Amino acid sequence: MSAIRIAPSILSADFARLGEEVRTIEAAGADLVHFDVMDNHYVPNLTIGPLVCEAIRPHVTIGIDVHLMVEPVDALIPLFAKAGANLISFHPEASRHVDRTLQLIRDHGCKAGLVFNPATPLALMDHVMDKLDLVLLMSVNPGFGGQKFIPSTLDKLRDARRRIDAVKAETGRDIWLEVDGGVKVDNIAEIVAAGADTLVAGSAVFGAPDNDGGYRTVMKQLKQNAAKALNS
Numbered sequence: 717m718s719a720i721r722i723a724p725s726i727l728s729a730d731f732a733r734l735g736e737e738v739r740t741i742e743a744a745g746a747d748l749v750h751f752d753v754m755d756n757h758y759v760p761n762l763t764i765g766p767l768v769c770e771a772i773r774p775h776v777t778i779g780i781d782v783h784l785m786v787e788p789v790d791a792l793i794p795l796f797a798k799a800g801a802n803l804i805s806f807h808p809e810a811s812r813h814v815d816r817t818l819q820l821i822r823d824h825g826c827k828a829g830l831v832f833n834p835a836t837p838l839a840l841m842d843h844v845m846d847k848l849d850l851v852l853l854m855s856v857n858p859g860f861g862g863q864k865f866i867p868s869t870l871d872k873l874r875d876a877r878r879r880i881d882a883v884k885a886e887t888g889r890d891i892w893l894e895v896d897g898g899v900k901v902d903n904i905a906e907i908v909a910a911g912a913d914t915l916v917a918g919s920a921v922f923g924a925p926d927n928d929g930g931y932r933t934v935m936k937q938l939k940q941n942a943a944k945a946l947n948s
C-alpha cells in the first residue's frame with residue numbers, strides 16, 4: 717500500500733456555507749470531497765443531489781467522491797458525471813445489474829466503486845474485480861453521520877485487502893480500499909493497519925472548530941496517525 721487519502725464527508729459540513737467549507741478542507745489537506753447522496757428509500761435519510769455537486773465543483777480542485785445511497789442507481793450516474801463527480805460508488809443491493817452499473821459509471825468517465833454494508837458479504841467483489849476502481853466498506857450502517865465504528869469491520873478490511881492485493885499481484889491494477897463511518901483520530905491507525913488506504917471522516921473533521929484552524933489540525937492528526945500505522 718502506498719498513499720493514504722483522507723476524504724472528509726460533507727454530510728457533517730455547514731450546508732449554508734458549503735463552498736467555503738469545501739475550500740477550507742482542501743486547503744487543510746483533504747485528498748477528496750466525500751459526497752453522500754441519500755434518498756429516503758434505500759436509506760432512511762434525505763440529502764443532496766447533482767445540483768449541489770455541480771455547485772461545489774468550481775470551489776475545489778480535488779476529486780469528488782460520490783457515495784450513492786439510492787435505489788435505483790443508474791439514472792443518476794450520467795447526472796453526477798456531468799455535475800463533476802470523479803468517483804461514483806453504489807450499493808449492490810440497490811442495482812439489479814451490478815456489472816452493468818459499474819460499466820455505466822466507467823462509460824461516463826468516472827472511477828467505479830462498490831459499497832459493502834456491515835452485513836454484506838465481500839465475495840461479490842470477486843466477480844466484478846475487472847470493473848472495480850474502489851471498494852468501500854461501511855463501518856456503520858448507512859444513513860447518518862456521527863455513528864460509532866463497528867469493530868468487526870477490521871477483519872473484513874483484512875479480507876478485502878487480501879483480495880485486492882491478489883488482483884494487484886496478478887494484473888498490476890490498483891483498487892482503492894475505502895472505509896466510511898466512525899473514523900476518528902484515535903482509531904485511524906488500526907483501520908489503516910487493517911488495510912484501508914482511503915478514509916472517509918465526516919464528524920471528526922467538520923466537528924472541529926474551523927475558525928482557529930481546527931479542520932487543519934484534525935486533518936494533520938489523521939494523516940500523522942495513519943502514517944504511523946503505515947510505517948510500523
Ligand SMILES: O=C(CO)[C@H](O)[C@H](O)COP(=O)(O)O
Nearest residue numbers: 858859861862897898918919
Ligand atoms: O456515509 C455515511 C453515512 O451513511 C457517512 O459518510 C459517514 O457516516 C461519515 O460520517 P462520520 O465520519 O461522522 O461517521
